[in-house]
Amino acid sequence: MTFWALIILxxxxxxxxxxxxxxxxxxxREPAAAYDLRVYREQLAGVDKxxxxxxxxxxxxERVRTEISRRILAADAQMQExxxxxxxxxxxxITAIAAVGLVLVGGASWxxxxxxxxxxxxxxLSLRLEMAxxxxxxxxxxxxxxxTATPAPQPQLEESYATLLKQLRxxxxxxxxxxxxxxLLAQHEANAGNFVAAYEAQQRVIELSGDTVxxxxxxxxxxxxxxxxxxxxSPEAEEALRQALQRDPRHGPALYYLGQMMVQFGRPDIGYxxxxxxxxxxxxxxxxxxxxxxxxxxxxxxxxxxxxxEIQAPAVSGPSQDDVEAAEALTPEERQxxxxxxxxxxxxxxxxxxxxxxxxxxxIAALGVxxxxxxxxxxxxxAMEVFAGNAEALEMIDAAALQAGIAQ
Numbered sequence: 001m002t003f004w005a006l007i008i009l010x011x012x013x014x015x016x017x018x019x020x021x022x023x024x025x026x027x028x029r030e031p032a033a034a035y036d037l038r039v040y041r042e043q044l045a046g047v048d049k050x051x052x053x054x055x056x057x058x059x060x061x062e063r064v065r066t067e068i069s070r071r072i073l074a075a076d077a078q079m080q081e082x083x084x085x086x087x088x089x090x091x092x093x094i095t096a097i098a099a100v101g102l103v104l105v106g107g108a109s110w111x112x113x114x115x116x117x118x119x120x121x122x123x124x125l126s127l128r129l130e131m132a133x134x135x136x137x138x139x140x141x142x143x144x145x146x147x148t149a150t151p152a153p154q155p156q157l158e159e160s161y162a163t164l165l166k167q168l169r170x171x172x173x174x175x176x177x178x179x180x181x182x183x184l185l186a187q188h189e190a191n192a193g194n195f196v197a198a199y200e201a202q203q204r205v206i207e208l209s210g211d212t213v214x215x216x217x218x219x220x221x222x223x224x225x226x227x228x229x230x231x232x233x234s235p236e237a238e239e240a241l242r243q244a245l246q247r248d249p250r251h252g253p254a255l256y257y258l259g260q261m262m263v264q265f266g267r268p269d270i271g272y273x274x275x276x277x278x279x280x281x282x283x284x285x286x287x288x289x290x291x292x293x294x295x296x297x298x299x300x301x302x303x304x305x306x307x308x309x310e311i312q313a314p315a316v317s318g319p320s321q322d323d324v325e326a327a328e329a330l331t332p333e334e335r336q337x338x339x340x341x342x343x344x345x346x347x348x349x350x351x352x353x354x355x356x357x358x359x360x361x362x363x364i365a366a367l368g369v370x371x372x373x374x375x376x377x378x379x380x381x382x383a384m385e386v387f388a389g390n391a392e393a394l395e396m397i398d399a400a401a402l403q404a405g406i407a408q
Contacts, residue, residue, distance in 0.1 A: 011101070011105040012101065012104075012105060014104055015097070015100055015101030015104050018097065018100055019094075019101070036071070037072060037075045037079070040068050040071050041072070043068050044065065044069070047061050047068070048061075128266065129267075131266065132265050132267050135265050136265040139235065139265070140234070141235060141236065142225055142228075142229065142234035142235070142236040142237065145229050145234055146229055149230050149232070150230070152193065152227075153193075154192070154194070155192065157192055161192075162192075168181070168188060169185065172185045172201070176204070177208060179209065180405060182201050182202075182204045182205045182208060183205050183402065183405050184405050186198050186199070186202040186205055186220070186224070187405065190224055195227040195228035196228045198228075199221055199224035199228060202217070202220055202221045202224055203221060206218065206221065213243075214247065214248075214395055214399045214402060215243075215244040215245070215248035215251045215254065215395070215399070216251075216403065217244075217399075217402060218240045218244035218247070218254070219240070219241070219244040219251055219253045219257075220403075221237075222237045222238075222240035222241045222244065222257055223253065225237040225240065226257060231260075232264070233260060233261035237261075238258075238261060241254045241257055241258050245258070247395075248395065250278075252281070252282060252283075252288045252289065253288045255274055255277070255288075256278060256292060258274055259271040259272070259274035259278070259292075262274065263299065263302075268299055268303040269303040269304070269305075271299060272296075272299050272300055272302075275292045275296060275299065276296075278292065279293070279296075339370070340370060343363065343366050343370065346359065346362070346363050346366075347363055347379070350363060357383075357387060357390070357392070357397065360383040360386070360387075360393075360396075360397060361383075361396045361397055361399065361400035362400070363379055364379050364380050364404050365400045367379060367404060368400075368404020368405050368406060369404070373404070373406055377406050380397060380400075380401050380406060384397060
């Protein structure tokens with residue numbers, strides 16, 4: 001009620017000021033002819049003074065008086081004519097002012113009733129933060145949300161791939177304690193768009209891995225859960241993200257989804273801070289970092305940040321547009337050969353010049369995708385020797401080996 005009284009009072013004050021301006025302008029406006037009359041009378045008095053001082057003669061003075069008198073008569077006639085057309089009567093002005101006030105008060109109330117939230121009580125910042133925390137704490141579980149969500153359309157699989165996936169499912173069902181089998185099953189179920197089956201297999205991977213589970217394993221679990229729920233971050237997915245960050249506080253994908261969760265539940269301010277911190281340590285070309293860059297400006301606006309720091313995306317060397325277009329024109333066999341050539345180039349460079357742990361991890365993961373498991377194992381063993389003593393690098397290598405399906 002206080003809000004309604006405030007907007008009505010504001011509209012009434014605005015209408016009063018407008019009405020006062022209209023009436024005041026009507027009463028005090030001076031015709032232009034009145035100013036001319038004052039000037040002509042001053043000129044007429046000046047003629048008498050000039051004649052008394054001998055500046056002009058009697059004949060010239062009479063001629064000037066005649067001309068000024070003619071102008072005075074014309075100005076007076078003009079004033080009388082304007083007096084007859086002085087504008088609308090006062091009652092019309094008052095009626096117009098009342099109409100303006102009605103439009104301001106009634107129109108503002110009608111628009112707010114249609115477009116605003118008329119029944120919503122005042123929401124101070126403390127109440128909004130409390131509501132956000134309540135919404136987060138009482139949100140549906142993974143299973144509850146999946147039961148109400150519309151299933152995502154499944155991609156059409158090639159017959160050969162579908163057959164291999166069926167065989168993999170049967171093998172894992174017969175050997176449920178096979179770690180490598182569950183790793184492969186989680187990866188390929190996700191590739192096939194079966195995200196529920198994928199995160200169930202990934203949960204089994206984590207159970208079988210014991211205390212040596214890397215951050216990537218929990219991050220993959222959370223991602224599969226989020227994809228299965230159409231982007232919704234459930235309490236179970238949040239717990240998986242927390243587990244990933246407990247093992248690696250700078251884990252980029254986990255920070256990305258954690259920031260996304262904060263935005264979902266009314267805390268864009270926290271989500272913005274999480275994303276900015278994640279970008280400060282983002283490696284070049286990280287897909288999650290590109291996703292953050294694409295949404296950061298909008299999130300800053302929602303978080304009320306108007307002096308956002310400039311965070312430049314790290315430079316990354318990749319294929320040019322011409323390379324991409326050329327790859328699209330290739331047959332699947334030619335594209336596979338091109339990818340293998342790029343992988344071999346990376347392998348040769350690491351063998352001769354060395355490289356960062358990210359490059360070694362990328363090579364191991366790529367070899368796993370290409371099905372060259374033994375070669376991926378050899379590269380992993382070599383990387384373990386190169387980065388012996390570097391715990392962070394070794395963790396990255398282990399995560400890539402897990403992704404490639406060669407974890408031991």
